Amino acid sequence: MGSGKTLTSNKLAKTLKRKVFSTDKLIEQKEGRAITEIFHVSGEAYFRKVEKEVVKEVSDKTGIILDCGGGVVLDPENMANLKKNGLVFYLSAPPKRIFDNIKGQRHRPLLNVENPQAKIAELLEARKPYYEKADIIIDADKPIDQIAKDILKVVSHE
Numbered sequence: 001m002g003s004g005k006t007l008t009s010n011k012l013a014k015t016l017k018r019k020v021f022s023t024d025k026l027i028e029q030k031e032g033r034a035i036t037e038i039f040h041v042s043g044e045a046y047f048r049k050v051e052k053e054v055v056k057e058v059s060d061k062t063g064i065i066l067d068c069g070g071g072v073v074l075d076p077e078n079m080a081n082l083k084k085n086g087l088v089f090y091l092s093a094p095p096k097r098i099f100d101n102i103k104g105q106r107h108r109p110l111l112n113v114e115n116p117q118a119k120i121a122e123l124l125e126a127r128k129p130y131y132e133k134a135d136i137i138i139d140a141d142k143p144i145d146q147i148a149k150d151i152l153k154v155v156s157h158e
Helices: 005-016 023-031 035-042 044-058 076-084 095-102 116-131 144-156
Strands: 019-022 064-067 089-092 136-139
Touching: 005 019, 005 064, 005 144, 019 023, 023 035, 023 044, 023 064, 035 044, 044 076, 089 144, 095 116, 136 144
Parallel strands: 019 064, 089 136
Antiparallel strands: none
């Protein structure tokens, strides 16, 4: 979360003339409520269950760009589904960059804590082994245009 996935996905979709899907937006559409409400009312476990259903549905599509929430990698079945028809990219950014990208945003339920920057570092450390299972790791401590160019270099060689 906060690594620039959504902005990068939208830039790539425009450049490559492909549709972009967001798992978070698909979850909100399916549930008819915001992610923050899902977390608050139904809990994270319920959110992850719906997320898994959405990933399974959308991973059957080809020729798309999929912007996934940061916790999607916690479920091995999600990763298997995501890799079925495409490449999984991990946009790696340090906690300070992520914090700078998201500060002031209230729609991130895992970061509605007293010290969000410390929580970001904690989440990154806990999720690191999962993130590193991505097909390609991209340094995201740079402007979105450069992140998109780095990804385009990779996909143009596939």
